[in-house]
Amino acid sequence: MKTTRLLPLLAAFALAPLSIPAQAEMVYTRGSGASPDTLDPTKSELQPAARIIYDLFEGLxxxxxxxxxxxxxxxxxxxxxxxxxxxxxxxxxxxxxxxxxxxxxxxxxxxxxxxxxxxxxxxxxxxxxxxxxxxxxxxxxxxxxxxxxxxxxxxxxxxxxxxxxxxxxxxxxxxxxxVNKANVEKFGENFTSPGNMVSNGAYKLVEYVPQSHIKTVKNPFYHDAANVKIDTVLSYPIDNQDTEFKKFRAGELLSTENLPNPQINFAKENLASAYTAGQTYSTYYMSFNLKNEPWKSNAKLRAALVLAVDRETIADKVVGGGEKPAFTFTPPGNVGGYEPPKPEWAAWPQAQRDEMAKKLFAEAGYGPGGKELPEIEILHYTNDNARKVVVAVAAMWRQKLGVKTRLNNQEFRVVASIGNQKSYPDIMYYAWIGDYPDANSFLQLFRSDVEQQNLPGYKDPSYDKLLDEANASTDPARRIELMKRAEALALAANSIVALTHNTRRRLVDPRVKGWVPNPLDFNLSQYLEVTK
CATH class of the missing domain: 3.90.76.10 (Dipeptide-binding Protein; Domain 1)
Structure with missing residues (x-):
């Protein structure tokens, strides 16, 4: 699932006035990151939207x-x-x-x-x-x-x-x-609108005011309604992390979607009871568009840019707060018994990686004695943390290889659409959090027949065959071995630049009970409680 989806709000953004609830009503107010791409569970692919949809719908x-x-x-x-x-x-x-x-x-x-x-x-x-x-x-x-x-x-x-x-x-x-058949057939794509939607989760939709808030209330017909404590959930889409941070400190929010990197140390020292962090099953990465030249046919050029990125510096200095440098697409941590295979160069010091990057860059036909690489575009979404990472990577490429870049900052939903259509010219910055705790949730995205979410457009029949064999195997050890071979094959193609594995940092008011950081980074409202 695509993560860190942050959508710009109107410049004159203001939270909708909070009406004073009845004394017995329990209300949970949260920052929810990007505005939902949709509330249709079969079409949404943005994590902040999924937080709301998990409250509304329940599968098997x-x-x-x-x-x-x-x-x-x-x-x-x-x-x-x-x-x-x-x-x-x-x-x-x-x-x-x-x-x-x-x-x-x-x-x-x-x-x-x-x-x-x-x-x-x-x-x-x-x-x-x-x-x-x-x-x-x-x-x-x-x-x-x-x-x-x-x-x-x-x-x-x-x-x-x-x-x-x-x-x-x-x-x-x-x-x-x-989804409810009669509901969808009656309203079509508008079945997700307040007053139209029929859902089966712990909550039901009652209000959706674009650029303001989404209100859901407890569903009395939910099978476990007796154990759902929060009556009303108010989700506020706020793309600016500093704005969200200020609104939390002002008491307007009980939890945030993110925490600005510059505020991490302040939060640890001054908001210790609210600061929460946990490693997520996720990877931040850059993708080359393999449909376009020079990326399509110049493997050495891609490899040079991959090696020239100092992931340790990005994780420790640029992002900070417990990020882990990424050398694989699938996160480490032995999820389901799978530990991804690191490339050989992951054990090298960065100086050795840089020397190899310069060598490959020259062999690709660029740099001193070769031709100049035209300025390349890096597409990224609206987010201060994302911009810092992209700027750092661009600086590394310029310093070590003389690569010139220009940044293209767009709303997240625009970036998601561009990526799915493969219409970005050069490179895009993105992130993926596992849809479920299995390596296939990541490895599936390199399949030739996955058109939309395979952002680089990587295609290799040998890879597809290995993944098919892995998922058809009833022997867990053999399945893991085949998946490792598949991932090693995909990584060797250098279609992406793996950057970091994310530690989610946010603020959660101590009055919110039941919050547990977890790898998939979902805390369903039905398990939470807001105390006085």
Missing amino acids: YSLDARGQARKGVAEGHSVSADGRVYTFTLRADAKWSDGTAVTAADFVFSWRRLADPKHASPYAYFVWPIVNGTAVTAGRMPTDKLGVEALDARTLKVTLERPTGYFLASLQHLAMAP
């Missing part, structure tokens, strides 16, 4: 208070001996916010909609493991050929093409959550 599986997988609409499941057929039993008390039952047919409708190429979901590849999933998303088969079937109101049968090691883990992702 969801997240618990510690960001781990838990049963959601599914009461349980069974798997056939060959690992291909999953049968899910739905909760008897699963209901929509209008009081009607959530049924297996809702999942059939929703997953067919997700797979429909006309729907153009960036997460359509989530259905690829299902029988005919690839053919349906490519438009070669109708959606009713997708291998998902409602045996009765509470029994969902899913048939996979082959055993798939990550399939269950993927079900906690919002793309696999159900």
Whole structure:
């Protein structure tokens, strides 16, 4: 899932006035980063939007208070001996916010909609493991050929093409959550509007004022409503981290989405009870557009720029606050038993990397004795922390290789769209946080057939084959080994510049109880409590 999505607000931004709640009402006010790209769970790919959507929708599986997988609409499941057929039993008390039952047919409708190429979901590849999933998303088969079937109101049968090691883990992702068929058919794409939306999560949508706030309130029909303590959640999109910081200190917010880097030490010393930090399952990186020259055909040029970046300096000095230098796309930490394979040069001192970078730059035909590399554009999103990283990388390239750059700063939703379309000319700065705790959530993005979220446009049939073999393996050790071989192959192509693995730093008012930093960086409102 794309992360650190921050969208500019109007210059005259002001929080909507907070009405004084009834004494018994528990209200949670939070900074939510970027304005949502959409509240449709099958189409949103921005993490701040997902924070709101997780409050509104629940799939067969969801997240618990510690960001781990838990049963959601599914009461349980069974798997056939060959690992291909999953049968899910739905909760008897699963209901929509209008009081009607959530049924297996809702999942059939929703997953067919997700797979429909006309729907153009960036997460359509989530259905690829299902029988005919690839053919349906490519438009070669109708959606009713997708291998998902409602045996009765509470029994969902899913048939996979082959055993798939990550399939269950993927079900906690919002793309696999159900949407209400009658609701979508009545309102079309406008089903996400307040007054229209019917949801099945712990909360329901009541207000959405662009550039101001999004208000959700407790859903009385939610199956665990008795344990949901917060009555109202007010999410405020604030792109400027300094503005968000000031509003937290003024008492207008109970939690922030981020913390400005210059304020980290101040927060540690003066706001210690509110300062919270945790390592996330994420990677910040730069992507070369392999559809364009000189990036498409000059592997040595890409390698030179990769090596010339001093990740340790960026992690320790530019970003700070516990960031880790990144040498792989998949974060380290032995998630699911997978530890990514570092390239050989990761063990070199930076001086040795720089010497190799200069050598490769010359062999690529540039620098002293060669031609001059035309000025290159670095596209990045609106965020002070992001800009500092991009400026630092540009300075390293200029100092060591004489590379000239220009920065193109755009709204995050614009950057996301440009990246998905591969319409940036040279290089873009981006970030990815795992959609689920499995290396496939990262490695999938290098597949040739993932069109939108494969930002560099990397294509290698050998890579695709290795990943297919890995995910079809029922032997966990063999699956991990094959994924390592696949990632090593992709890293050797130098289609991206891995920069850092993120430590999320934010402020959470001590009155907010139940907040637990976790790798996927989600703290669902239904597990929190605001005390006096």
